[in-house]
Amino acid sequence: MADPMKIRATLQGDVADVRVLIAHPMETGQRKDAAGKLVPMHFIQNITAQLNGKTVFDADVSQAVSRNPVFAFKVKGAKAGDKIVITWTDNKGEKRTDETTVRAGS
Amino acid sequence: MDDRRRSVLKGIWAVGALPGAVVAVLLGPVRALAAWNKGAFEAKSTADAMRALGMGSAEDSKDIQIRAPDIAENGAVVPIDITSSIPGTTAIAVFIEKNPFPYTGTFDVSQGAVPYVHLRVKIGESSPVRVVVTAGGKHYTTAKEVKVTIGGCGG
Numbered sequence: 475m476a477d478p479m480k481i482r483a484t485l486q487g488d489v490a491d492v493r494v495l496i497a498h499p500m501e502t503g504q505r506k507d508a509a510g511k512l513v514p515m516h517f518i519q520n521i522t523a524q525l526n527g528k529t530v531f532d533a534d535v536s537q538a539v540s541r542n543p544v545f546a547f548k549v550k551g552a553k554a555g556d557k558i559v560i561t562w563t564d565n566k567g568e569k570r571t572d573e574t575t576v577r578a579g580s
Numbered sequence: 581m582d583d584r585r586r587s588v589l590k591g592i593w594a595v596g597a598l599p600g601a602v603v604a605v606l607l608g609p610v611r612a613l614a615a616w617n618k619g620a621f622e623a624k625s626t627a628d629a630m631r632a633l634g635m636g637s638a639e640d641s642k643d644i645q646i647r648a649p650d651i652a653e654n655g656a657v658v659p660i661d662i663t664s665s666i667p668g669t670t671a672i673a674v675f676i677e678k679n680p681f682p683y684t685g686t687f688d689v690s691q692g693a694v695p696y697v698h699l700r701v702k703i704g705e706s707s708p709v710r711v712v713v714t715a716g717g718k719h720y721t722t723a724k725e726v727k728v729t730i731g732g733c734g735g
Contacts, residue, residue, distance in 0.1 A: 489694060493698075502702070504680065519616045520616060523693075525692065528691070528692070529691055530691050530692035530693050531687070531688070531689065531691070531692075531693045532687075532688040532691070533685055533686065533687045533688065533697075534616050534617065534621075534685055534686050535684065535685030535699075536621050536681060536683060536684050536685055537681070537702075538676055538679055538681065538684040538685075538701050538702050538703075539684065539685065539699060539700065539701055539702070540656060540657045540658075540700040540701055540702055541656070541657075543699070543700060544659075544698070544699070544700050545697070545698065545699050546697070546698035546699075547687070547689070547693050547694070547696065547697050547698070548693060548694035548696050549692060549693050549694070550692050550693065550694060551692060
């Protein structure tokens with residue numbers, strides 16, 4: 475099973491600055507292993523974020539995203555304590571969901 | 581807190597073990613929203629990918645800011661920040677023109693996100709990074725050249 479995401483959501487005014495680090499190999503299908511065989515493609519295709527159950531961010535991506543991807547985005551109308559839920563799905567149908575709560579900014 | 585989160589996650593996996601039909605019903609609406617555009621992702625040129633996405637007629641715009649290094653030492657991890665100041669921006673699409681498959685992704689910000697995204701990408705060789713912003717059903721574009729000293733694709 476894939477490792478948990480690291481998610482941080484910090485409030486700036488009424489906008490939550492969300493940063494997510496996903497553990498994923500993001501294989502392009504062009505890299506060769508030590509034996510010279512192509513490593514099959516294995517990459518995240520979709521990432522969604524929900525704020526209190528409503529989808530607020532939806533991304534479709536390719537294998538060109540770096541290994542162990544980092545994404546950041548900003549969600550409007552958030553309050554401290556709101557729940558952010560992030561889900562990714564990859565080309566093999568594996569998926570993972572993690573959540574965090576929005577923290578007040580410093 | 582952490583322990584409780586574990587048990588919640590276990591609950592989610594338990595749901596995953598339900599018969600496929602039930603899961604399909606649960607996931608139905610989400611899937612419908614997000615159809616991964618295979619044709620665009622497999623296009624070998626930016627122009628073909630943009631056409632597959634219906635963005636062929638994008639106009640140049642100065643209201644899109646791309647923040648990326650001028651010279652990236654490591655093409656495997658190139659950080660890019662994109663901000664659109666075009667009113668009514670709904671989506672941000674990214675193309676790395678000289679990659680084998682230029683189309684890198686689309687970020688839908690129409691449902692309550694600020695028109696901004698940060699991501700890290702692989703860039704195989706020095707290439708323009710092209711961004712296409714969708715706003716009010718129209719498409720606007722700009723590009724920034726990123727020079728790469730060590731490529732990010734292949735071994």
